[in-house]
Amino acid sequence: MKSAVITFPGSNRERDMMKALELVTGKAPLSVWHTETSLPDVDLVVLPGGFSYGDYLRAGAIAARSPVMDAVRDAASRGVLVLGVCNGFQMLTEAGLLPGALMRNAGLTFVCREVKLQTVNRTSAFTRAFTQGQVWRCPVAHHDGNYFADAETLARIEGEGQVAFRYADGTNPNGSVNHIAGVLNARGNVLGMMPHPENLVEPLQGGIDGRTLFEGVAGLTEAA
Numbered sequence: 001m002k003s004a005v006i007t008f009p010g011s012n013r014e015r016d017m018m019k020a021l022e023l024v025t026g027k028a029p030l031s032v033w034h035t036e037t038s039l040p041d042v043d044l045v046v047l048p049g050g051f052s053y054g055d056y057l058r059a060g061a062i063a064a065r066s067p068v069m070d071a072v073r074d075a076a077s078r079g080v081l082v083l084g085v086c087n088g089f090q091m092l093t094e095a096g097l098l099p100g101a102l103m104r105n106a107g108l109t110f111v112c113r114e115v116k117l118q119t120v121n122r123t124s125a126f127t128r129a130f131t132q133g134q135v136w137r138c139p140v141a142h143h144d145g146n147y148f149a150d151a152e153t154l155a156r157i158e159g160e161g162q163v164a165f166r167y168a169d170g171t172n173p174n175g176s177v178n179h180i181a182g183v184l185n186a187r188g189n190v191l192g193m194m195p196h197p198e199n200l201v202e203p204l205q206g207g208i209d210g211r212t213l214f215e216g217v218a219g220l221t222e223a224a
């Protein structure tokens with residue numbers, strides 16, 4: 001599987017993401033700077049976490065207007081897989097590639113801890129390697145992770161199965177509506193999520209729960 005990770009000014013999880021992808025897929029991703037106007041021919045494009053443009057204006061808002069985002073939009077429309085983690089999720093909502101918005105955490109503080117996620121839709125490449133309803137561990141680190149969508153949008157994404165992950169076991173760290181931690185586009189090839197699966201892929205990190213997502217993307221395993 002060929003992948004590319006886009007770095008923006010202020011990204012800080014791009015290396016973690018590249019290491020996780022190489023570890024799980026056996027192939028090093030390409031690194032793309034945000035000023036590029038085209039993308040290499042890849043199966044997966046990743047917008048990593050961080051503090052692009054210092055989170056000025058709104059987290060992800062300025063990066064969402066980067067030159068490379070037109071190429072990301074084009075890739076998504078062609079069915080290429082696009083994954084946005086944390087700041088990347090914020091960029092995808094700001095770019096209109098995913099519904100809803102990420103607001104300031106309900107507790108108004110930065111949260112850096114481990115949460116439990118439940119996989120509630122396993123029809124996408126990102127979620128197919130999980131079992132239905134699987135609860136898994138994943139770290140979060142953000143101050144704007146409070147997912148919100150208006151009532152109409154919420155009813156639509158819930159009805160269409162676009163909610164990929166929910167915070168489970170009372171671990172919602174930010175007040176997200178319906179405990180939503182990850183959202184798919186209608187076609188299922190774009191996923192945004194606040195937690196960081198790339199930070200739980202080898203025993204040295206305290207667990208390997210995050211590997212399942214990358215295995216699904218790479219088509220390595222598919223749960224029954």
Ligand SMILES: NC(=O)CC[C@H](N)C(=O)O
Nearest residue numbers: 049050086087142143144
């Ligand atoms: N780890 C991250 O990507 C953080 C995203 C963003 N800067 C926030 O704090 O909400």
